[in-house]
Amino acid sequence: MKFFYILDGKKIKKWLLIISIAFVTASILYIQQIANESVFSNDLGPKAIYRVENKKNELALTFDISWGETNAIPILNVLKKHDVKATFFLSASWAERHPRIVKKIVEDGHEIGSMGYEYKNYTELERGKIIRDLAQAKKVFDTLGMKHVSFLRVPTGNFNKNVLKTVHSFGYTVVHWSVDSKDWLNPGVNSIVQNVTENAKSGDIVLLHASDSAKQTAQALEQIIIWMKKEGYKSVPISDLVNNAHIKSKEIK
Structure with a gap:
């Protein structure tokens, strides 16, 4: 059928x-x-780098500067003594007032990153105000001869998706940190050293400060570098750390 x-x-x-x-x-x-x-968990949106997967025993010492002129030079002297390269994140308002120190940072071979112009919490600012702050900072860095600043550490370290999108649209990559030395609390040289040496490993980004509020950083830095050399670690600028490395990032709500 x-x-x-x-x-x-x-x-x-x-x-x-x-x-x-x-x-x-x-x-x-x-x-x-x-x-x-x-935006941290996919390849479509902007990211904030906090560490990388690095197999070369490299990590990044980073220094924030937003005010003062006392501590930066001793820190630069320690870095130069040990032939260590780092990344300095500068508030442009500070850089504008201290071009001589900025020049020394560059001449010593360190990398410059931006922290915007005024040291304000971007999560409390409207998009337009963030853009104006970034534009004012860029103008300062351009005037100082640094026309290709590509990394930015958000002032106060606070950010959300909207902040990341705004900063990214301005051409910056946001750099956070994975190891906090807590040097700005001035807890004592030994505590600062311990905060770094007990937590840092290859691929980490270490937060330090060169503002005058961090009075013990230069002394602690000497010991941190000695520890790094003993353990076989090398400090490199952020740009070198992220090249050909797997970037680690965290979820931001």
Whole structure:
């Protein structure tokens, strides 16, 4: 016995339409899911670097400067003594007032990163004010001869997705940290050294300060560098650390 199936064209079109709508809906939901994921967890949005996977025993010593002129030179002298290169994140308002120190940082072979112009919490500012702060900072760095500053540490260290998107649209990569020396608390040289040496490993980004508020950093730095050399670690600028390395990032709500 033979069976014949008569295909109804209208029903076929109906089912094809339903399938198409379902496919489009699923695609939209998938895209929305990706868009709603943290900018740290996908390749579509801006990221904040806090450490990298590095197999060369390299880590990055980074120094924030927002005020004062007493501590920066001793720190630079320690770095030069041990032939160590670092990254200095500067508030442009500070750099504007201290071009001589900025010049020495550059001449000593260190990398310059931005901390914007005024040291303000970006999470409390409207997008327009953040852009104006970044633009004012860029103007200062351009005037000082640093036209290719590509890394930025957000002032106060506080940021969210909106801040990251705004900073990213300005052409910067945000650099956070994975090891906090807590030197700005002036807890004692031994405590600063311990905060770093007990936690730092290859690929880490270490937060230190060269502002006048951190009075014990230069002394602690000497011991940190000696420890690094003993353990076979090398400090490199952020740009060298991230090249050809797997960047680690955290989820931000």
